[in-house]
Amino acid sequence: MSPCKSCNSTNLITDSVTGNLECQSCGVVQDFTNFEQQTFDADGPTGTYVRFGSSGSGFDYSYRESKIYNAQNVITDILSRLGLEQRFNEVDNMIKLITENEYGMGNWFRVLVGACGYVVMRKADKLLPLTSVCDNVGCDVYELGRMVSRVVEHLELKLPDFDIVGLFDRLFKEWVTGKGNIGKEQSRRMVKQGVFLLQCMIKWYVTTGRRPVPVVVAVMVFVCELNGVEISMEDLAGQLNVAVATCKARYKEVLKSLVDVARANLPWGDDVNVKNIMKNAPIVIQYMEITSMCESRKDGKSLENNDDNLDCLVTNCLNREDESSLVQVPDWEIDDLERLMVSPECLSTIYSKYMEEYYNVESSMKRVDDITVGSVEKYDFLVDTTEYWSGNSELSKKLFLDKILEKDVGLDAMPPSFLKGCVKTKKRKEKIKAAKVRIEKIRRPLTAANEGDDRLLIKRSRKRKKIDLDWEDFVIETLLLHDVKEEEIEKGYYNTLLDLHVFQGI
Known part of the structure; x- marks a missing residue:
């Protein structure tokens, strides 16, 4: 310690209040020596000479x-x-x-x-x-x-494809089988039905470009309704965090697809619609299942190839006096009967029904919409209502996409988005044609009515009908006036075309 700066005495003490050094001999306050260097970093003050943590709060975390x-x-x-x-x-x-x-x-x-x-x-x-x-x-x-x-x-991961079949299986076990609403055998049959319909939806491109969960919900609700099992679409959709409106839209698409199958293949298909498809669904599903199995045979014969054989079988049966001859037709081979997938009980029903209609045709002609409890439908013989589903089709099991597309289920559908795009393109072409007529009328009002392509203008001018125009018509007119090609306008990217051709120099 250095001596007093006044008397050179070494008897120095520290004031308890100010912390300054004072000389006891002469009382002179010495120079300030109590300055402490403070250092800082991104976490705050690090202490005097020694790092003690963040802002002196007592924590040791950086x-x-x-x-x-x-x-x-x-x-x-x-x-x-x-x-x-x-x-x-x-x-x-x-x-x-x-x-x-x-x-x-x-x-x-x-x-x-x-x-x-x-x-x-x-x-x-x-x-x-x-x-x-x-x-x-x-x-x-x-x-x-x-x-x-x-x-x-x-x-650099490679995720597996979304397993829509596995999703359906898990949801069904959780929401239907897990609650004990049905038996084990019925549960197994319903799962196969759901898998079959789901893979049909994949073949018909219903799942293409869509979220898969609403499709699964729609098929699950349909299968439960078909088998008399109660399930709430709203509860299921809420549990899976998907929009109820989207699930209902997919459900309508499932019904419409089955209606298309019925109208394309069943004799009374014109009478089938969305309202009564549930009554005809067992027959439609049975037809789809048989068709898919016949198409997958190694001999390559489809269900259509068996129509002549079926007619021959019925004719031979009608020529027999003994009803037991139904299963004893000498012109038939066992492989042919197996390919038809028709049981002896169904053959007996076919024979009885055919004989009844032969003697009384008018009484048996009934429309599908007029079905009442206790009445007999014209085409009830095509299906055994108690066992209409066998579950033997390969589509009842999980298949790869290429195998699904190879199957024939009675309908070859196009993607819904593609069909909607075609409809919109057609409407745009009509709007472009009408816009060209309006532009030509303004540019050459006297000669526009004389051109062959402007008959629509003449018809409207004679009837003096008011033309309803929307924003799309005005956009199309603007693009045509800026010499935009019609092929580009038909695609519908109006904002992009406006930025490129109209607002580019503004």
């Missing part, structure tokens, strides 16, 4: 450690909401690989956690709808979908 701690809490919270607590290690390891052990904070990190949870469940072939993840993460399905794509691309 910024990085606190960030990791908070990020793991976010992971735990989201996974607990999704019921995936046991998947924490898998999701945590995936996030470590993606962020290089840095984790993160903010809304984007929550989306990342949800995407990793979805990828983990898809790898395990488990059900986790994107909508459920969105509700718990707090984002829309498009943002989550983009994040899932980035995760899969970054980690």
Whole structure:
């Protein structure tokens, strides 16, 4: 310690109040020596000469450690909401690989956690709808979908295809079989029916470009209704976080597809509509099942190839006096009978019904819509109402897409989106033609009525009818005036065309 600056005395003491040094001999206050150097970093003050933590609050965590701690809490919270607590290690390891052990904070990190949870469940072939993840993460399905794509691309993963058949099987066991509403044998038959119809929907492109869960809900509700099992579409859709309106739209498409099959193949198909399809559904499904099995035979013979054989069989039966000759036709082989998939009981029913109609045709001609309890329908002999479903078709089992497309179920449908696009394109062509007529009328009012393509203009001018125009008509007129090709206008990308040809120089 240096001596007093006034008397050179070494008898110095520290004032308890100010902390300054004072000389006891002369009382002179010495120079200030109590200055403490304070150091700072990104976490706040680090202390005097010695680092003691963040802002002296008593915690020993650095910024990085606190960030990791908070990020793991976010992971735990989201996974607990999704019921995936046991998947924490898998999701945590995936996030470590993606962020290089840095984790993160903010809304984007929550989306990342949800995407990793979805990828983990898809790898395990488990059900986790994107909508459920969105509700718990707090984002829309498009943002989550983009994040899932980035995760899969970054980690170079190959996710299995969405198992729509497996989804139906799990939902059916949970909502129908699990509640004990039906027996084991009926449950097995209903599952096969649902799988059969689902794969028919895939063949008819009903699932193409659509979310698969509403299609599964629609088929499940239809199968339960067909077999007399009560189930609520609203409850099922709410549990799976899908829109009820979308499920109802898919349900109508299922009914319409079966109606198309009936009208294309059944003798009374013109009488079948959406309102009475449930009465005809057993016959339609049986026809579809038999057709798919005949088409899959190694000999390549379809159901249509057996029509002549069926007529021959009935004729031979009618020529026999003894009814027991139904199963003793010498002109037939056992393979032919097996290919027809008709039981002896059905043959007996065919014979009895045919003889009845032969003697009294007018009394047996009844429309499908006039069916009442206790009455006999004209075509009841085509199906055994108690056992109309055998479940032997390959479509009752899970098949690959190429195998599904090879099957014939009595209807070759086009994708609904493609058909809607064709209708819209046709309407745009009509609007373009009408717009050209209006433009030509303004440019050359005297000669427009003389051209052959402008008969529509002459007809409207004579009747003096008011023309209703909408925004699309005005947009088409604007694009035509800017020399945009009609082929481009027919595609319907109006905003893009307006930016390129109309507003480009503004």
